[in-house]
Amino acid sequence: MAAAGSVVNRAAPVIRAFEDATMRIPIADINFLYEVQPAVRKSVKYGQIAASIREVGIIEPPVVVPDPNQQGRYRLLDGNLRLDVLIADGVKEVVCLIATEDEAFTYNRRVSRIAVIQEHRMILQAAKRGVTDDRIARALNVNVDIIRRKRNLLKGICPEVAEILRDKHVPLNAFAELRRLKPIRQMTAAEMMVAMNRYSTSYVKSIVAATPPDQFVEGRRPVVRGVTHEQLDLMAEETERLDEEVRAIEMRYGEDQLDLVLAAAYVANLLDNARVVRHLALHHSDILSEFQKIAEIQKAA
Structure with missing residues (x-):
């Protein structure tokens, strides 16, 4: 029993997005998201999906949810083109994931492409x-x-980097550059990519170019023509400084965001006072205009 006045922390129950088991469902019992147009069936994307299904089968099952208005029927949340291909191939049933929420937007928000x-x-x-x-x-x-x-x-990529970049759209050549680095520098590079929201090969090459010699895998340091050792050392110092600044900004972000919300709420409250608005309109119309913009943003949030 908890002592008087103490607070007992109870973890909030985890809401499952899907049922535990998949289900084989007749395609005729599934309501599509939209009608597939003939032009879509001629697209490259559709052709790749069709070729993949015919060659190796469906890797990602379609996602459905029971239709509350029609017993025995389902609403499709994800997999419209896959089902269209199956119908064209004469398939009558498909194994589906059963979602617990009847909202395609919510499902798609949870899924990274x-x-x-x-x-x-x-x-x-x-x-x-x-x-x-x-x-x-x-x-x-x-x-x-x-x-x-x-x-x-992922050969030559440390597991921590694979986890950091697991849902990021990183070019293949960027991983080739990361393999040049020792694990600790790989992690720093991946964190910089996420912090700056930049995943291009050229950006990764700039991080590699600014890497100190002792942080390369033996024999993997690139040859940078036209750049002196002094310039490389300067790039390394600048990159390290930028990394520190990004971390400092991340640490202050929550506090700054709270200050901003409080300030915006205070301005909105000021504008609820007719006397304040009248005074600003007569003597500081430019400030009133900016305050009104802040109040509008606050209300929209």
Whole structure:
């Protein structure tokens, strides 16, 4: 029993997004999100989905939710094109994930569109099932060399970096640059990429160029032509300084955000006072205009 006056912390119950088990459902019992237009069926994306399904089957099951107005029927939340391909192929049933919420927007908000690390893991899963690189390449309509590079994506990448970048859209060549670095520098580079919201290969190359010599994997330091050692040292110092500034801003962000909310609320309250508004209108019309903009933003929030 907790002592008098103490607060007992109880974790909030975790709301499941999906039922524990998948279900095989007749496609005829599923209401589509939208009608697939003929032009969409001619698109490259549709062709890749169709080729993938016909070559290796459905990797990501469609997501449905029971229709509260029609017993035995379901509303589709994700997988419109996949189901359209199955119907075209004469398939009558499909294995689906059963969502617990009847809102496509909420579901899509939780799902990150597939990133390169997620593709890597899907390719590994397909390989475990005995699917060859050639077959996966045909399914995704890409060169087999791309599949091999994605399969080996995380070789030389430390697990912490893979976790940091798991849902980010990072180019394949950026991972090749990260492999030059020792694990601790890889982590710093990944954190800088996330902090700056920049994932291009050129940005990663700039981080690599500014890396101190002792933080490279042996034999992997790039040769930068036309740049002196002094310039490289200066770049390293500037990058380290920028990294420290970004961390300092992150630490202050919560406090600054709270101050901003309180200040905006105070301004909104001021403008509820007719005498204050009248005074500002007569003597400080420019300030009143800015205060009104802040109040509008506060109300919209």
